[in-house]
Amino acid sequence: MNMRTHTCGELNANDIDASVILNGWVNTVRLHGQVIFVDLRDRYGKTQIVINSEDYSGDFEAAKKLSMEDVLSISGTVKARDAGAVNADLLTGEIEVIVSEMEMLNEAAPLPFVITDRSSAEEDLRLKYRYLELRTDELQENLNIRHNAYQAVRSYLSKQNFMEVETPMLMKSTPEGARDYLVPSRIHEGKFYALPQSPQIYKQILMIGGFDRYFQIVKCFRDEDLRADRQPEFTQIDIEMSFVDEDEILSEMEGLTRHIFKSVIGIDLPNPFPRLSYDEAMNTYGSDKPDVRFGMELKDVKSITDSSEFNAFKSVEMVKAISVKGGAQYSRKNIDELTEFVKPFGAKGLAWMKAENGDLTGGISKFFSDDLKKELIETTDAEDSDIVFMIGDSADVSRSALGALRTELGKREGLADVNDFNPVWITDFPMFQTEETRFAALHHPFTAPKEEDIEKLDSDPASASSRAYDLTMNGYEIAGGSIRNHKPEVQQKIFELLGMDEAEAKARFGFLVEALKYGTPPHGGIAFGFDRLVMLLAGTANIRDVIAFPKTTSAASLMDEAPSTVSKDQLDELNIQIKPSKK
Numbered sequence: 001m002n003m004r005t006h007t008c009g010e011l012n013a014n015d016i017d018a019s020v021i022l023n024g025w026v027n028t029v030r031l032h033g034q035v036i037f038v039d040l041r042d043r044y045g046k047t048q049i050v051i052n053s054e055d056y057s058g059d060f061e062a063a064k065k066l067s068m069e070d071v072l073s074i075s076g077t078v079k080a081r082d083a084g085a086v087n088a089d090l091l092t093g094e095i096e097v098i099v100s101e102m103e104m105l106n107e108a109a110p111l112p113f114v115i116t117d118r119s120s121a122e123e124d125l126r127l128k129y130r131y132l133e134l135r136t137d138e139l140q141e142n143l144n145i146r147h148n149a150y151q152a153v154r155s156y157l158s159k160q161n162f163m164e165v166e167t168p169m170l171m172k173s174t175p176e177g178a179r180d181y182l183v184p185s186r187i188h189e190g191k192f193y194a195l196p197q198s199p200q201i202y203k204q205i206l207m208i209g210g211f212d213r214y215f216q217i218v219k220c221f222r223d224e225d226l227r228a229d230r231q232p233e234f235t236q237i238d239i240e241m242s243f244v245d246e247d248e249i250l251s252e253m254e255g256l257t258r259h260i261f262k263s264v265i266g267i268d269l270p271n272p273f274p275r276l277s278y279d280e281a282m283n284t285y286g287s288d289k290p291d292v293r294f295g296m297e298l299k300d301v302k303s304i305t306d307s308s309e310f311n312a313f314k315s316v317e318m319v320k321a322i323s324v325k326g327g328a329q330y331s332r333k334n335i336d337e338l339t340e341f342v343k344p345f346g347a348k349g350l351a352w353m354k355a356e357n358g359d360l361t362g363g364i365s366k367f368f369s370d371d372l373k374k375e376l377i378e379t380t381d382a383e384d385s386d387i388v389f390m391i392g393d394s395a396d397v398s399r400s401a402l403g404a405l406r407t408e409l410g411k412r413e414g415l416a417d418v419n420d421f422n423p424v425w426i427t428d429f430p431m432f433q434t435e436e437t438r439f440a441a442l443h444h445p446f447t448a449p450k451e452e453d454i455e456k457l458d459s460d461p462a463s464a465s466s467r468a469y470d471l472t473m474n475g476y477e478i479a480g481g482s483i484r485n486h487k488p489e490v491q492q493k494i495f496e497l498l499g500m501d502e503a504e505a506k507a508r509f510g511f512l513v514e515a516l517k518y519g520t521p522p523h524g525g526i527a528f529g530f531d532r533l534v535m536l537l538a539g540t541a542n543i544r545d546v547i548a549f550p551k552t553t554s555a556a557s558l559m560d561e562a563p564s565t566v567s568k569d570q571l572d573e574l575n576i577q578i579k580p581s582k583k
Contacts, residue, residue, distance in 0.1 A: 006022060008044055019076070022076075022097065026068050075102075127544075145264060153215075199238050207523040214239065242521040274425070276425070278429045288477075293415070318392065319391070321376070440498065447482040479527065491516060
């Protein structure tokens with residue numbers, strides 16, 4: 001094999017008459033009589049090579065049989081393209097290489113899909129042949145963006161005096177919400193390790209150990225129900241700091257985020273990032289990860305509906321409304337589809353009226369007087385040709401269901417500019433959420449309550465606010481964190497509220513509970529969802545597009561057929577027996 005002198009993305013007019021050797025894949029082949037034009041491709045770009053029967057020393061008839069994705073090594077001379085043949089879209093578009101010698105390094109079998117057209121195959125087929133999909137321009141660029149984001153993170157944090165420390169992959173099972181992936185121990189019969197859902201406890205231990213600025217780009221594992229932007233194994237930028245408050249953490253993380261976006265895709269993010277409290281976000285956008293690139297804000301209209309003759313809303317806790325620009329064109333079928341859309345979010349229905357000629361018509365408009373309709377138009381900023389949607393229910397359902405509808409309509413109507421990146425901090429989260437008869441941590445059990453709310457842990461835990469914060473962007477949560485409990489007595493109280501007595505807390509988190517007693521500094525941190533961050537940088541809505549070897553939504557790898565069965569010998573070594581399924 002001839003070793004390449006250049007890549008397929010670097011030759012230009014300065015290299016004319018140079019003798020070169022290129023290696024790469026056949027991207028396209030075009031036959032013109034006694035001349036063969038080939039675009040040779042590697043990850044750096046494409047170069048047009050020309051095999052002319054008059055100049056080529058090899059078997060021209062064999063060269064005519066070249067097919068896409070064959071791997072070649074060619075020797076030749078760089079020449080300027082004819083003026084009419086210059087390709088301004090290619091970095092190498094001014095030149096071509098006249099081939100004198102060619103070696104077939106490997107012949108490609110017939111392809112299961114066309115590499116130059118990723119849309120030519122369903123995703124499952126592309127995932128089965130992921131090594132072929134990885135050759136596509138889109139995935140090559142996505143993984144390059146991912147690489148650049150890695151480097152930007154490490155460079156920035158290292159300069160800010162953060163230390164990269166690796167934490168264990170095999171740890172004690174400490175369920176923090178999702179199911180753990182369990183790893184049986186051969187040596188310790190009947191015992192299991194767990195793969196980490198996050199390094200949360202370890203990074204707090206590092207703070208106790210005196211490493212006041214830690215970071216790690218780390219794999220995490222959660223055995224949970226999946227969707228397009230989730231994976232069973234995912235990557236976090238994990239960060240923890242000592243002797244800090246919320247403002248210092250948020251400021252540092254804004255600097256990191258601005259650095260990533262500027263250095264990777266050349267985007268200037270605002271300085272500082274805007275902040276919304278949890279209640280403000282829910283009341284205004286119906287979401288704790290709001291897309292603020294467009295308006296369509298939720299409005300409180302219960303005082304208006306209570307004055308009307310529409311009785312269905314009079315017994316509910318809250319009525320929220322949005323006005324959708326141009327929505328008066330929606331057919332009854334469209335409205336019925338949107339009504340079905342909000343039902344999984346707990347809404348029992350979707351009330352509506354259309355704005356026409358300064359009035360509201362259709363839907364439930366007959367239950368409202370002219371004065372009430374005028375007040376509703378003013379409250380919702382409805383204009384002619386708009387539609388007003390309303391949901392009345394509990395506060396949680398009204399806000400979240402209408403917020404989900406707002407997000408869906410924003411996508412359908414193309415209201416958000418894909419080139420805008422609008423970061424927003426969400427702060428002042430509730431400390432707990434109620435699940436049936438017990439409290440559950442809204443973030444995780446190590447989150448500290450606000451100083452002024454510590455007394456509420458005894459008197460009124462449901463009203464306590466936490467020192468948690470999320471960084472959101474364009475409708476996604478890209479980072480979440482909090483100030484932690486550094487005082488053992490506060491941490492123990494929270495464990496008790498979560499239904500864990502001292503014995504259970506010690507069994508699950510014993511080493512952290514013990515460590516807190518030995519001079520723990522005030523500390524806090526954050527974790528960025530790195531895959532989701534890269535997804536935004538790359539401009540895709542599918543997290544699998546930015547991971548080299550992703551799993552499907554059923555947590556399977558179609559390429560290497562994982563998960564798979566293992567031999568009886570392996571199971572016997574672990575003293576494990578497979579029980580028949582109950583299904």
